[in-house]
Amino acid sequence: LLLIVPDQLPLFVADVGVEFFQGHHNIGLWYWESDVMKENQLAAFDHVDEVWAATSYLHDAFASARRVPVSVVPSPLVFEPPSDVSSARRRLGLDDRFTFLFSFDFLSVMERKNPIGLVEAFTMAFSPQDGARLILKSINGDVFPRDKERIAAAVADHDDVELWDRMLPAEDRLALVAAADCYVSLH
Numbered sequence: 069l070l071l072i073v074p075d076q077l078p079l080f081v082a083d084v085g086v087e088f089f090q091g092h093h094n095i096g097l098w099y100w101e102s103d104v105m106k107e108n109q110l111a112a113f114d115h116v117d118e119v120w121a122a123t124s125y126l127h128d129a130f131a132s133a134r135r136v137p138v139s140v141v142p143s144p145l146v147f148e149p150p151s152d153v154s155s156a157r158r159r160l161g162l163d164d165r166f167t168f169l170f171s172f173d174f175l176s177v178m179e180r181k182n183p184i185g186l187v188e189a190f191t192m193a194f195s196p197q198d199g200a201r202l203i204l205k206s207i208n209g210d211v212f213p214r215d216k217e218r219i220a221a222a223v224a225d226h227d228d229v230e231l232w233d234r235m236l237p238a239e240d241r242l243a244l245v246a247a248a249d250c251y252v253s254l255h
Contacts, residue, residue: 156243
């Protein structure tokens with residue numbers, strides 16, 4: 069079971085060699101935000117016997133390549149929502165402003181996650197007096213300090229936009245998602 073996004077699978081194959089895949093039934097469990105697949109992504113089909121997609125959207129995107137069977141296999145993960153969202157808001161330092169949330173990992177492709185585009189869209193739509201806030205929740209900014217600095221510069225003059233580049237305990241991560249008024253993404 070290969071939980072490696074399609075554009076990265078050929079790189080994994082180059083590292084481990086094609087022998088790794090021989091004599092096995094190889095399944096790609098892939099996540100992708102677009103229904104358009106580039107050549108390096110299509111090459112990933114050469115290394116799997118089937119693909120599992122977590123949603124019907126992903127199923128349709130991968131099945132359109134007509135390379136291997138694709139099945140919808142929903143994620144079996146279930147998370148308990150916080151019992152008291154208002155206390156979670158206080159504990160996390162969230163005030164009464166309408167809160168937009170975006171979460172990403174710097175280990176992903178920043179241009180694809182597009183946090184700077186999100187900051188630009190948010191600041192075009194809202195002024196600090198409008199009573200809205202945007203939280204960019206990230207991890208691994210220390211691995212890509214230049215990218216983190218670019219985002220920090222983009223939010224520097226906006227009191228209503230915050231970059232939270234830190235790990236949170238699972239309970240707080242779930243509470244942050246539950247407490248946010250809107251999850252937003254410009255993938």
